[in-house]
Amino acid sequence: MSEFCPDVGKSSWPELVGVAGDTAVATIEKENPSVDAVVIKPGDNYVTAILCDRVLVFVDSKGIVESVPTVG
Structure with missing residues (x-):
């Protein structure tokens, strides 16, 4: 759960670091x-x-996720 956005469902995707941005979306x-x-x-x-x-x-110049996507 996000600190600023309670009860939004899944709010963080650490498993997507290193994955293509479009796949992450x-x-x-x-x-x-x-x-x-x-x-x-x-x-x-x-x-x-x-x-x-x-x-x-956030993706790098090759389109790869470089930080944990989080709600907010």
């Missing part, structure tokens, strides 16, 4: 249909606000 949205997962590439702009229906998936 599909997995996250399948395991928690109440969130939208968004791939963030190096240099992309994004809103840093905590949103309980969003998961930011």
